[in-house]
Amino acid sequence: MARRSFAGRSFVRWSFVRRVLSVLAALGLWQLLTALDVSLWLRFEQFPTVVDIARAFGDRLGDDTYWQDVTDSLSRIVTGFALASVLGIVVGTAIARSALAADLLDPVLEVVRPVPAIALVPVAILLFPSNEQGIVFITCAAAFFPVMVSTRHAVRALTPVWEEAVLTMGGGRWRVLGSVVLPGALPGILGGLSVGIGVSWICVISAEMISGEYGVGYRTWQDYTVVDYPGVFVGMVTIGVLGRLTSTAVELLGRRLTRWLPRTESRPAAPVRRRAVPPVPVPAPAAEGRLPVRTAQERVRP
DSSP states (O other): OHHHHHHHHHHHHHHHHHHHHHHHHHHHHHHHHHHTTOBSSSBOTTSOOHHHHHHHHHHHHTOHHHHHHHHHHHHHHHHHHHHHHHHHHHHHHHHHHOHHHHHHHHHHHHHHTTSOGGGGHHHHHHHSSSHHHHHHHHHHHHHHHHHHHHHHHHHHTSOHHHHHHHHHTTOOHHHHIIIIIHHHHHHHHHHHHHHHHHHHHHHHHHHHHHHOSSSHHHHHHHHHHTTOHHHHHHHHHHHHHHHHHHHHHHHHHHHHHTTTSOOOOOOOOOOOOOOOOOOOOOOOOOTTSSOOOOOHHHHHOO
8 A cells, every 4th residue: 555655646646847957948948949039830930038027927916907907807807707607507407308498598608608708898898887897797607608518418317217216216307417417417517617717717808909998818919919928928837827726626516516426547557466376187088189078868867
């Protein structure tokens, strides 16, 4: 057991080292290409170097406006994603469980679903009295459809045997929903949530660039208009870090809610000790060099 735990810790340590080295290698290649002004098919002479971006990032960290932008973007993404999660799970479950809900909601949603959420910016401007509410609406619309579709498919894929077992033991519709449907569909729902949080970030940044007043997307677009390229990359790094943090939070929540599921992690397997197998006795050959053959009477004899 101690040897297995040591092997697991060693594997995690080397995995972390490889991840850090991959990031450092990418940054080093970026610094080399931009410092040498490489211009072959791709033009790196106008790109800021890693040192310039790090210097601009350090300056932004000491500015209150930067933290206000981060707070505004996070509040918008959390509000819109929370609304989309609740609505997506409820609507997806209703469509999968009720023929009436499927007939009323499914045709409308399937027509609206191919429309990109960022294309709803004019609708949000006309529909809501403030830009803040419109950005939250776009964020919610972006995450709603991945959650709804994944929930619908996960609920429909459940085997009916579990539901029949609960009904046989006297459980009602709500007991089936809470004991069978939602726990059984939870892995599929979490997959939709993971996709939805990424799509939400894409749309909230785009909405902030178009109609926002504050936020990381708005500040990144402002830096581009004034030709502040290090500031643009500071905004891109900020978006990536915030997106990674929120995605990790959703993943950790999913692991906590599905602790009862078996885990398949890529860890080195423990060495298997093989036991010595005794040799199989071979009957001695007959005088003619052939194995002895039993007669029919000997085979049927008890």
